[in-house]
Amino acid sequence: MSICIVENALAVQLAVDGGTPVRAGSWPSWPVVTPRTEALYLEALRSGRWTVSGAYTGRPSFEQRFATAFADFHGVAHCVPTCHGSSALTIALEALGVGAGTEVLVPGLTWVACASAVSSLGAVPIIVDIDPKTFCMSAEAARAAITPRTKAIMLVHLFSAIADIDAFTALSRDSGVPLLEDCSQAHGATWRGRRVGSFGKVAAFSFQQTKLLTSGEGGAVLTDDVELAELMQQLRADGRRFLATPRIGELDLEEVGAIQGRNFCMTEFQAAILLDGLERLDQENDCRRQNATRLSVELEKIGGIALQETPTGCDGRTFYHLCLVIDPAQWFGWSVDEVSRAVAEELALGAIEPVDTPLSDNILYNPLRSPRIAPELRSLYDPGRFELPVAWQARKTAFTLPHRALLGSADDMLCIAEALRKVKDAASQSPRALR
Numbered sequence: 064m065s066i067c068i069v070e071n072a073l074a075v076q077l078a079v080d081g082g083t084p085v086r087a088g089s090w091p092s093w094p095v096v097t098p099r100t101e102a103l104y105l106e107a108l109r110s111g112r113w114t115v116s117g118a119y120t121g122r123p124s125f126e127q128r129f130a131t132a133f134a135d136f137h138g139v140a141h142c143v144p145t146c147h148g149s150s151a152l153t154i155a156l157e158a159l160g161v162g163a164g165t166e167v168l169v170p171g172l173t174w175v176a177c178a179s180a181v182s183s184l185g186a187v188p189i190i191v192d193i194d195p196k197t198f199c200m201s202a203e204a205a206r207a208a209i210t211p212r213t214k215a216i217m218l219v220h221l222f223s224a225i226a227d228i229d230a231f232t233a234l235s236r237d238s239g240v241p242l243l244e245d246c247s248q249a250h251g252a253t254w255r256g257r258r259v260g261s262f263g264k265v266a267a268f269s270f271q272q273t274k275l276l277t278s279g280e281g282g283a284v285l286t287d288d289v290e291l292a293e294l295m296q297q298l299r300a301d302g303r304r305f306l307a308t309p310r311i312g313e314l315d316l317e318e319v320g321a322i323q324g325r326n327f328c329m330t331e332f333q334a335a336i337l338l339d340g341l342e343r344l345d346q347e348n349d350c351r352r353q354n355a356t357r358l359s360v361e362l363e364k365i366g367g368i369a370l371q372e373t374p375t376g377c378d379g380r381t382f383y384h385l386c387l388v389i390d391p392a393q394w395f396g397w398s399v400d401e402v403s404r405a406v407a408e409e410l411a412l413g414a415i416e417p418v419d420t421p422l423s424d425n426i427l428y429n430p431l432r433s434p435r436i437a438p439e440l441r442s443l444y445d446p447g448r449f450e451l452p453v454a455w456q457a458r459k460t461a462f463t464l465p466h467r468a469l470l471g472s473a474d475d476m477l478c479i480a481e482a483l484r485k486v487k488d489a490a491s492q493s494p495r496a497l498r
């Protein structure tokens with residue numbers, strides 16, 4: 064049960080300054096556990112097989128069942144599950160031939176793993192600025208950044224937007240450089256009626272705890288290309304692939320040894336939890352979408368604040384982060400850091416914060432501190448060489464709320480709107496000089 068306190072006091076006292084918060088009461092919890100989640104988890108626990116390298120039991124493993132279900136969900140031929148989103152990106156990049164002497168286009172605003180997965184393979188991440196409306200990679204900037212060394216375009220669908228898939232499909236066709244879709248923030252979203260993750264040559268997903276589909280940690284790649292699928296299967300299982308005719312009580316893997324693999328396998332527990340979550344995904348996405356629509360009506364009344372935009376081709380929007388963009392002039396010069404901190408206190412909802420710092424200046428992206436980078440190549444990896452004015456503009460105007468805020472009721476959306484209104488009223492009473 065939640066109570067939304069509407070204040071009409073002349074002098075607004077924010078919760079961050081000791082006032083009464085707008086919101087008392089809890090928010091929907093994440094991750095979601097149902098009796099079915101527990102049943103599947105226990106089934107995996109008792110099955111006698113806990114991972115890919117356990118003996119074949121005579122029944123398809125959870126990992127194989129999830130791979131089939133996830134591929135079918137996307138209308139894509141092959142899925143290879145992995146232990147993390149980062150390892151999914153790594154095997155996708157390796158399968159596309161990314162390594163020493165190559166480059167990969169990576170958007171300037173995204174989670175650090177996008178760039179670090181590239182630099183860990185000895186390739187150079189070319190950090191590309193974003194589109195001012197969608198905050199996803201700018202197709203124009205990407206076109207200008209392609210060189211004969213570019214091996215892949217890592218297209219990230221960020222927060223609650225889908226990158227301009229039409230423009231990037233055209234760019235990939237014109238340049239011959241394959242698209243690697245990173246759908247770690249857009250599970251289940253659609254573009255012109257088709258699931259994202261089915262447009263790139265390969266797509267990668269993360270199932271880390273905060274994501275829309277989760278097993279705590281976990282990842283997967285999708286592809287229609289059977290050769291890439293075979294390669295990625297081996298890359299993530301120390302060079303082994305599944306046998307066509309496994310025998311009960313024995314390993315169902317054969318040693319191929321055609322490439323240098325690593326162990327990036329998903330456990331049976333992760334796969335069991337994902338099988339459950341996948342069944343709920345569309346319904347949870349619908350709920351979040353309806354609540355975001357309700358909230359956007361309220362945002363128009365407040366003024367100076369709007370949802371991150373997504374291109375019109377996106378006809379099934381998802382909300383990993385609810386990303387809100389303020390116009391600082393209409394917020395009386397308050398910085399997005401100040402606004403988001405105050406909103407977080409009003410709502411008693413963690414993880415409300417400004418968007419990531421652009422990769423040119425992100426404290427988590429430090430390729431020059433890695434012993435892997437050859438001294439003579441250091442200048443190529445210097446993140447500071449990339450100028451990202453649009454990503455910086457986003458950092459200065461946008462903040463995000465976690466998606467569980469959208470799993471609640473219509474009244475919860477009125478609470479969020481009330482908190483925003485209260486903070487804007489407080490801003491009007493103590494304006495700052497615009498920077």
Ligand SMILES: *Cc1c(COP(=O)(O)O)cnc(C)c1O
Pocket residue numbers: 147148149150152173174176177219245247248268269270271280281282
């Ligand atoms: C979460 C995320 C990753 C990394 O996934 P992990 O499972 O944490 O390794 C990669 N790319 C994007 C866009 C992400 O949001």
